[in-house]
Amino acid sequence: MQYSSALLETLIAELTRLPGLGRKSAQRIAFHLLRSPEADSQRLASAIVELKANVRDCSICGNVTETDPCALCADSRRDATVICVVEQPMDVLALERTGEFHGRYHVLKGALSPVDGIGPDQLRLKELLDRVRGNGVAEVIVATNPTAQGEATALYIARLLQSEPAVKVTRIARGVPMGSDLEFSDQITLARALTGRKEL
Amino acid sequence: MQYSSALLETLIAELTRLPGLGRKSAQRIAFHLLRSPEADSQRLASAIVELKANVRDCSICGNVTETDPCALCADSRRDATVICVVEQPMDVLALERTGEFHGRYHVLKGALSPVDGIGPDQLRLKELLDRVRGNGVAEVIVATNPTAQGEATALYIARLLQSEPAVKVTRIARGVPMGSDLEFSDQITLARALTGRKEL
Numbered sequence: 203m204q205y206s207s208a209l210l211e212t213l214i215a216e217l218t219r220l221p222g223l224g225r226k227s228a229q230r231i232a233f234h235l236l237r238s239p240e241a242d243s244q245r246l247a248s249a250i251v252e253l254k255a256n257v258r259d260c261s262i263c264g265n266v267t268e269t270d271p272c273a274l275c276a277d278s279r280r281d282a283t284v285i286c287v288v289e290q291p292m293d294v295l296a297l298e299r300t301g302e303f304h305g306r307y308h309v310l311k312g313a314l315s316p317v318d319g320i321g322p323d324q325l326r327l328k329e330l331l332d333r334v335r336g337n338g339v340a341e342v343i344v345a346t347n348p349t350a351q352g353e354a355t356a357l358y359i360a361r362l363l364q365s366e367p368a369v370k371v372t373r374i375a376r377g378v379p380m381g382s383d384l385e386f387s388d389q390i391t392l393a394r395a396l397t398g399r400k401e402l
Numbered sequence: 403m404q405y406s407s408a409l410l411e412t413l414i415a416e417l418t419r420l421p422g423l424g425r426k427s428a429q430r431i432a433f434h435l436l437r438s439p440e441a442d443s444q445r446l447a448s449a450i451v452e453l454k455a456n457v458r459d460c461s462i463c464g465n466v467t468e469t470d471p472c473a474l475c476a477d478s479r480r481d482a483t484v485i486c487v488v489e490q491p492m493d494v495l496a497l498e499r500t501g502e503f504h505g506r507y508h509v510l511k512g513a514l515s516p517v518d519g520i521g522p523d524q525l526r527l528k529e530l531l532d533r534v535r536g537n538g539v540a541e542v543i544v545a546t547n548p549t550a551q552g553e554a555t556a557l558y559i560a561r562l563l564q565s566e567p568a569v570k571v572t573r574i575a576r577g578v579p580m581g582s583d584l585e586f587s588d589q590i591t592l593a594r595a596l597t598g599r600k601e602l
Binding site: 207208209210212213216217219220221222223227229230231232233234235236240242243244245246247248249250251252253254256257266267268272290291292295 | 407408409410412413416417419420421422423427429430431432433434435436440442443444445446447448449450451452453454456457466467468472490491492495
């Protein structure tokens with residue numbers, strides 16, 4: 203190891219800090235950058251710096267954006283009466299890719315997790331209540347993750363919005379994923395799929 | 403997609419160009435960078451730029467280095483009579499990690515592959531011959547990959563060095579990898595392991 207280039211080791215160490223990259227993947231990327239044209243490296247490096255310098259949170263929905271409000275909140279064609287609540291900006295990307303949702307989003311920036319010290323005050327829940335209150339919102343779709351934390355957050359939101367009886371609170375369906383095999387589904391998912399069954 | 407930040411999309415696109423990173427991993431890394439302190443992003447970005455600006459090839463062994471000759475070629479404690487030939491700088495890292503080799507290296511920068519237009523002239527073979535010729539080299543260990551290209555390159559090197567009868571050319575052992583299961587070994591590896599058997 204001591205015989206390798208120190209700069210190479212530095213880059214590998216920095217890459218290893220990124221999620222999902224182990225030592226070997228980091229090494230492969232570092233050597234790839236070493237072999238590729240300098241313009242490519244420059245573009246990557248400046249994309250990293252530009253991102254941190256210019257991307258902020260939308261003051262309305264909390265999603266990542268360069269403009270405030272974000273393009274989504276500023277788009278008058280999106281249905282303002284339906285708000286989809288998600289944990290993270292990445293979830294907005296995932297939902298947009300389905301092309302099935304035409305309302306607005308609200309990013310909580312996490313989920314309730316007392317173990318990690320994340321209570322209601324650490325999430326954008328007050329902002330959600332303010333948005334919903336007297337703004338003609340008809341439905342709040344809670345699309346937090348189907349995990350213990352996500353489910354707890356969903357229940358909390360349902361209770362929070364009981365103060366607004368005009369607003370319907372719904373939860374995305376949980377069941378067996380498309381393309382999967384019943385045989386390999388875990389029992390909790392399968393139980394959910396059974397209780398959530400619908401008439402054909 | 404069009405509703406996400408353009409800078410975020412740019413970074414994700416740049417990350418997707420790296421080996422081993424698909425759209426989802428790239429997304430995860432981009433969001434991670436967005437959440438992590440600015441100093442971390444800066445360090446990563448400058449590590450990328452510094453690497454391209456300062457790392458070059460050692461004029462002797464061809465390994466990546468910031469100094470020429472590299473620390474390995476400059477180290478008088480390393481046995482100069484044994485040269486281990488590898489395809490890529492990454493292979494030097496892998497061999498150094500074993501702690502079993504105390505000689506010098508020679509990086510070919512690839513392997514013979516007529517299909518890809520890589521002939522002997524595209525590899526650092528002339529440099530190898532020059533290094534071996536009349537420099538007191540006793541053994542050349544060919545540690546190219548156990549692939550069709552690597553094997554062809556090994557044979558080529560053996561024939562090339564026939565002009566230097568004082569130099570012994572050896573090839574690293576190919577057989578069943580440690581910790582593996584015979585049952586799952588492919589037949590070529592198993593055949594190699596049989597023909598390469600040694601007395602206990």
